[in-house]
Amino acid sequence: MSLIHHPTEVLKPEWVETIRAYAADAERSGKLHSEQLKLVYDQQWFNLLAPARYGGLQTNLPDLIKTEEALSWADGSLGWVVTLCCGAGWFGGFFDETIAAEIFSDKKVCLAGSGAATGTAEVSSDGYIINGNWKYASGVHHATHITVNCQIVNDGENLLTEDGGSLILPFVLDRADVELQSGWKYMGMIATGSDAYTVNNLFVNKNRCFKIDTEAAVVNTTIYRYPFLQLAEATLAANLSGMALHFIDLCEPAFANKATNVRRVNAKNIEAMYGALKDATTLLNEARLSFFKAIEVSWQQPEDQKILETVSSTSRMLAKVSRECVDELYPYCGLLAASPDTEINRVWRDIHTASQHALLTFLE
Known part of the structure; x- marks a missing residue:
């Protein structure tokens, strides 16, 4: 391919x-x-x-x-x-x-969770007592297990890392031990069901705790040695790219509908619309090409820091270009694109919601 x-x-x-x-x-x-x-x-x-x-x-x-x-x-x-x-x-x-x-013995296993460290895990005998509330867990309604990030506490004191920061570790919990709460009230990505969840005074064995670090990988293969930051940036950017491609595909019928408005759309305007579509498609594909090249190279050399930095920069640039291409084309799509009942509007709402993810906001 x-x-x-x-x-x-x-x-x-x-x-x-x-x-x-x-x-x-x-x-x-x-x-x-x-x-x-x-x-x-x-x-x-x-x-x-x-x-x-x-x-x-x-x-x-x-x-x-x-x-x-x-x-x-x-x-x-x-x-x-x-x-x-x-x-x-x-x-x-x-x-x-x-x-x-x-x-993973469950054939319908699904893990969901939040990266926010908004919980505590208090050291207790051979385990931890977990408390906390976490927001925005996409897919949580389908989850069999939930992950949580917690600040580690011992005898009422927050434990610190060697550099003086709070010691934060992730845990994996059974879905039955988690209480879901309604929390996703945004204009897009509605079907993700990205609701909140709470855990109250839950004891878990210490083997429920894990560490996300290339040196801590239990399964010693390339994918688990690949840095989590670049993995997250790349996968999220690919989502925005996919949504932008969907929007571009839907512009053709939207433009055709717009062109029927003979009172306002003349040959020059139609040429401008399709010219913008061609330019946006080219721009997005150029960003995708740079991004996919970086991914391919990094997969061969996952420990090369400069290559990983290129994955980060091309991921963020792809996210930016995806947003901007959609915004450039949106005005040409007419009221069809503004109706919440249409597919093209759902795509527009989704990409403008997903693009608010903090990892994709800034180029640097």
Whole structure:
């Protein structure tokens, strides 16, 4: 497969048809539709990054990125949920082996969580007492397990790292031990069901704690030695790229509809619309090419810091270009793009919501 490709090269037409057929229903219910989930389970997309030794797909990074971009092209919310949940499944490479085997024995395993350190884990005998509240856990309604980041406390004192910062460690919990709370009230990514959750005075064994560090990987393969920051930046940028590609695809019928307004749209204006579409498509594909090249090179040399910095910069640039291309084309799409009942509007809302993620905001 060439570096520059369209998602139609990655996903089967019947998969795309299923994903999009239920996208509006998923948005109305605030979580993925059961038919979409059936497809996710059948294709093991929640297990894209789970270790092979536990039955996961353990996908290499270039193929992962292409798959996630394609899924977000099919539907932004579904692509985002798969990305965030299979990203949490990547933590399986760092879990205690006994816990990991137990978690991934479920054929419908799905991990969700929040990266915010808004909980505490107090040292207690051979485990910890966990308390806290976390926001924005995409896919949490489909999760079998939840991850939490906690500040470690001992005898009422916050433990510190060697450099004086708070010691923060992640834990993996059973979904039954977590209380969900309504918290996602934003204009887009509605079907991600990115709600909040709370944990109260929960004792967990110390083997529920893990460390995300290349040196702490239990499964010693390249994907678990790949730095988490660049993995996160790249996967999120691919989601925005997929949404932008979807929006561009939808511009053709929107422009055709706009062109029927003979009172306001003349040949010169039509030429301007399609010229903008061509320019946006070229710009986005140039950013995608730089991004995919960086991913390919970094996969071969995941310990080269300069190459990893290129992954970061091209990821952020792709996110920026994706947003800007959509915004450049939006005014030409007419009221069709402003109606919340249309597919093109859902894509517009999704990309403008997803692009608020902190990892993608700044170029530096």
